[in-house]
Amino acid sequence: MNDAKSKRELWIGWWTLVVFYNLYGLLFFVVTRTQPPPSPSAEPAAIVQWFADRHDGLIYGYAVVFIVGGATAIMNATLAWTMRRMSVSRAFAYSYLVIYALATLPGMLLMGIACTVGAMRPDRDPALIAWLYDFAFLSFEGTMGVFLIGSLVWMAAVLLDKNGVFPRWFGYLNLCNALTEVVVAPAWIFQGGVFAWDGAIAWWVNMGVFVTYTAVFLTLIRNLILREDFGTGPLPELPTR
Amino acid sequence: MKEARETAAAARFVPGQPDMWAFVLFEALVFTAYFTVYVVCRTRNLELFLQSQAHLDLRVGVFHTLVLLASSWSVARCVQAARERSYEAALRHAYLTVLFGSVFLVSKVLEWAAKLRQGFGFTTDEFFSFYYFLTAIHFLHLLIGFVALGIAIHQLRSPLRRSQETVETCATYWHTIDFLWVLIFALLYVMR
Numbered sequence: 383m384n385d386a387k388s389k390r391e392l393w394i395g396w397w398t399l400v401v402f403y404n405l406y407g408l409l410f411f412v413v414t415r416t417q418p419p420p421s422p423s424a425e426p427a428a429i430v431q432w433f434a435d436r437h438d439g440l441i442y443g444y445a446v447v448f449i450v451g452g453a454t455a456i457m458n459a460t461l462a463w464t465m466r467r468m469s470v471s472r473a474f475a476y477s478y479l480v481i482y483a484l485a486t487l488p489g490m491l492l493m494g495i496a497c498t499v500g501a502m503r504p505d506r507d508p509a510l511i512a513w514l515y516d517f518a519f520l521s522f523e524g525t526m527g528v529f530l531i532g533s534l535v536w537m538a539a540v541l542l543d544k545n546g547v548f549p550r551w552f553g554y555l556n557l558c559n560a561l562t563e564v565v566v567a568p569a570w571i572f573q574g575g576v577f578a579w580d581g582a583i584a585w586w587v588n589m590g591v592f593v594t595y596t597a598v599f600l601t602l603i604r605n606l607i608l609r610e611d612f613g614t615g616p617l618p619e620l621p622t623r
Numbered sequence: 624m625k626e627a628r629e630t631a632a633a634a635r636f637v638p639g640q641p642d643m644w645a646f647v648l649f650e651a652l653v654f655t656a657y658f659t660v661y662v663v664c665r666t667r668n669l670e671l672f673l674q675s676q677a678h679l680d681l682r683v684g685v686f687h688t689l690v691l692l693a694s695s696w697s698v699a700r701c702v703q704a705a706r707e708r709s710y711e712a713a714l715r716h717a718y719l720t721v722l723f724g725s726v727f728l729v730s731k732v733l734e735w736a737a738k739l740r741q742g743f744g745f746t747t748d749e750f751f752s753f754y755y756f757l758t759a760i761h762f763l764h765l766l767i768g769f770v771a772l773g774i775a776i777h778q779l780r781s782p783l784r785r786s787q788e789t790v791e792t793c794a795t796y797w798h799t800i801d802f803l804w805v806l807i808f809a810l811l812y813v814m815r
Contacts, residue, residue, distance in 0.1 A: 554646030587656045
């Protein structure tokens with residue numbers, strides 16, 4: 383296969399990342415309105431009302447998530463490919479793929495399933511609806527450990543790599559992202575305040591770091607594809623325009 | 624002319640990898656966000672924060688600060704010795720840094736244990752939530768700091784591996800931990 387065709391495949395992977403991160407942002411923030419997260423201390427009656435207010439958005443929004451959710455495989459494969467281009471062992475890319483395949487469950491599907499069930503069964507006991515609400519947001523916010531280890535795997539790969547796939551500061555940014563994933567853990571304990579699942583520290587600061595981190599790695603992967611020479615050694619510098 | 628070039632070169636020089644300084648910047652921004660949230664919450668509930676803060680022993684905070692400042696001094700001596708190719712002295716100072724760091728860790732755990740015995744836990748009130756959160760996240764950074772020191776020691780032990788840049792990078796990380804602690808100490812123990 384010639385280089386132009388191979389690059390086209392990499393660009394498909396990169397555009398899948400860009401399109402789906404934006405789409406997920408739209409679905410979670412605008413269509414389903416499940417982000418920013420609501421209060422964890424809401425009473426069952428308020429929770430039933432919360433589901434009623436978002437009924438159509440939850441059903442149609444998560445229907446789209448369930449239909450296109452498989453795109454995460456292409457996204458994760460593109461991220462894992464960056465590690466395959468490094469001089470490090472293939473074990474890094476394989477670990478990352480497995481971790482992020484698992485992360486799809488708490489990061490997307492469990493919340494979607496719980497919210498869809500709550501929206502589709504409004505006649506159920508409010509206590510059960512409140513249970514679904516807790517399950518949805520705790521599974522989403524409280525299980526960031528998989529992302530923590532994923533970031534550390536990427537960090538180690540970047541810092542050990544001799545091919546110059548990514549700058550070393552990106553390795554350190556991975557560490558920064560990993561450390562903010564730890565900060566979400568108190569969301570299991572608190573139902574209000576800055577450490578709750580909607581809190582200034584557990585959610586807002588974390589989201590700020592995550593958005594920055596995502597924008598950075600999308601840019602770096604774009605540059606990586608531009609630099610790619612399909613060899614196995616050090617990558618050339620970014621071509622000048 | 625030559626002087627101007629040397630001045631310019633000195634101005635550009637940063638110890639270790641410039642990438643580590645990017646990490647220092649990221650962490651400084653994230654901690655600034657935590658500190659801002661702390662100050663806002665404190666302003667909203669000043670009386671509770673002052674009452675709870677009174678249960679912290681300022682002397683313990685001062686001791687922790689002095690120990691970490693001493694560790695920063697020893698890691699700086701380690702870098703200086705490595706620059707002068709006195710690798711035995713550099714290793715001695717690296718081990719001394721590990722010792723100071725360990726004293727801090729043990730002392731911090733003892734302080735937490737004492738607070739828990741007195742009935743002040745993570746959920747006792749907003750001040751103690753911040754106290755445990757900020758000291759624990761700093762503790763985690765310190766644990767990573769031991770990995771950095773381990774890398775520096777590994778480099779210094781063999782002439783085949785010695786990289787001044789790596790030693791300085793690890794020292795920069797260690798200084799960051801100290802820098803963050805001084806701010807945490809000021810906010811939790813001193814600001815009354």
